[in-house]
Amino acid sequence: MNVFIGISALLTLLVVAWLLRPLLRQPTSDSISSEKLNTAIHRDQLQALEIDLARGIINQQDFETTRDELQLRLLDDTESFEATSPKAKTTGFWTAKRTAAAVGLSLPLLALGIYLQIGTPDALNPVATANGNDHQMKEMVEKLAARLKDNPNDQKGWVMLARSYKAMGRFEEAKQAFDKAGDIINSDPDLLIDHADLLGVLAGNNLQGKPQQMIEEALRLNPEHPMSLMMAGVAAYQRSDYQKAVTYWEKLLGLLQPGSTDAQQVQANIDDARAKGGGQSAGASNVLPPVPTGAAAGMTADNINDMVDRLAARLKTNPDDLAGWARLARAYKMQNRLDEAAAAYAKTGTLLNTDPDLLTQYADTLAMRTKSLQGKPSELINKALAIAPKHPMALMMAGQAAYQSSNYAAAIGHWKNVLSILPVNSPDIELVKAEIADAQLKMGSQAKP
Known part of the structure; x- marks a missing residue:
């Protein structure tokens, strides 16, 4: 920002200096040069006239008449030039110096005013730019969601919305959007992996069950799909099937560029799985196990910790980045650093x-x-x-809060609202029904004398 202001100021000064130079430059003595020139011309003409008289080309009377005309002309030229000389002019209010001062002050102010009117000053502020980008992304996502209400059969649109919600950390809404995408997911390994990763996050970074089934289906469609191989290895690692994890990751390693960062990370995962499984390891056995969140990118706990720490350091110098604090809070929460997460959430402000x-x-x-x-x-x-009366997670948590305070009727009311907004094929329906049944049972026991 400071560099931009400095360059702009320098360019403005150069333009002002270029405009003021003619006004402040001292005038040259043109009157003296012109007077000498007229005198020289008169002298030459007089000499030519005298020569004509000596040769007899003109008589004495013509000579005298012409000489008088030349002298009168010279006198007239000299007087008229002196009358228009700068030194002889009457000085008004707008002198050269005053004009230069007016131009020098008004031009920068005019340029600044035009920039503030039609420019984008906030573009110089990285915090404002980041917040503006987040706001713009949120608006685009909301417009897409509104459009899909009128076009519920747009499967590609639901996929786009699901991925957008996932990128924004709105996981529950992302899950609902994936559910509405229909069969298009089952034929695309990329979509299957995206959906499996999301379900793993919602299950506490656990890829067992439905996420694993999606990963296996993605590998059936494309046995050499890199993201599927990575996550299949993670799923096997989680269920302590280290040999299977090594098999998946060794196949993935053959698809990666030798010596690349990804290849090195996969090799580290292979070494760790071999050590855990009792096999020979080419490296240390105390490498942290792979983390399913972001596993498609080959991330480990150390990688994630480094990224989170860099974000925290950046926010110390940009404390007004509210969206940044929200991202940091979510990251701390996923890492179970709850005290730091709570402190970060408190800084999200408005x-x-x-x-x-x-x-x-x-x-x-x-x-x-x-x-x-x-x-x-x-x-x-x-x-x-x-703010959002039909927000699924808020309704679910409101029901849990009411249940904890023994207000079972309120809990049932909140959970019935959850059922009314869940997709008909949502696996969460049975869980919510079980919660309602339990609350009804407690309420019945409470009513007994």
């Missing part, structure tokens, strides 16, 4: 007033720390519902 996802995540973080949804978590949940 975003908490408009983002129900952020409010529910903040409430969940506080509840994980205290093992209770009462107090501050309930306040955040109610605030989220005031």
Whole structure:
């Protein structure tokens, strides 16, 4: 930003100096040169006249008449030039110096005013730019969601919305969008892996069950799909099938460029799996196991820790980056660094007033720390519902808070609202019905004398 301002100021000064130079330059003595020139011409003409008289070309009377005319002409030329000489002019208010001062002051002010009117000053502020980009992305996603309400059969649109929600950390909404995408997911290994990764995140970074089935289907469609091989290895590693994990990762290693960062990471994962499985290891056996979140990119816990620490360091110098604090809070929460996550959520400022996802995540973080949804978590949940009355996670958590306070009727009401907005084929329906049945049972016992 400072460099841009400095360059702009320098260019403005150069333009001003170029414009003022003619006004401030001292005038040359043109009157003296012109007077001498007229005198020289008169002298030459007089000499020529005298020569004509000596040769007898003209008589004495013509000579005298012509000489008088030349002298009168010289006198007239000299007087008229002196009358128009700069020294003889009457000086008005707008002198050269005053004009130069006016131009020198008004031109930069005019340029600044035009820039502030039609330019984009916020583009110089990286925090404002980041916030503007986040706001623009959110608007685009909301427009896509609104369009899909009128076109619910647009499978590609639902896929795009699901991926957008996932990138924004709105995982529950991403899951619902994937569910609405239909059969298009089952024929594309990239989509299967994206969906499996999301379900793994929602299951606490666990790829067993449905995520693993999707990974296996992706490999059936393309046995050499790199992301599928990576995640298949992670799934095998999680269930302690280290030999199977090595098999997947060795096949992936053959597809990667030798010596690349990804190849080195996969080799480290192979060495660790061999060590865990009791086989020979080419490297150390204390390498951290691979993490399913972002596993498609070959990330490890150390990689993620480094990224989170860099984000935290950047936010120290840019404390007004509210979207950055939200990302840091989510990262801390996923790492189970709950105290740091809560502190980061508290710094998201005005975003908490408009983002129900952020409010529910903040409430969940506080509840994980205290093992209770009462107090501050309930306040955040109610605030989220005031913004989005049909927000699935907020409704679910509101039901849990009511259940914890033995208000079973309120809990049932919230969970029935959840059922009304879940897709008909959602696997969560049975879980919510079980919660309702349990609350009804507790309510019945409570009513007995």
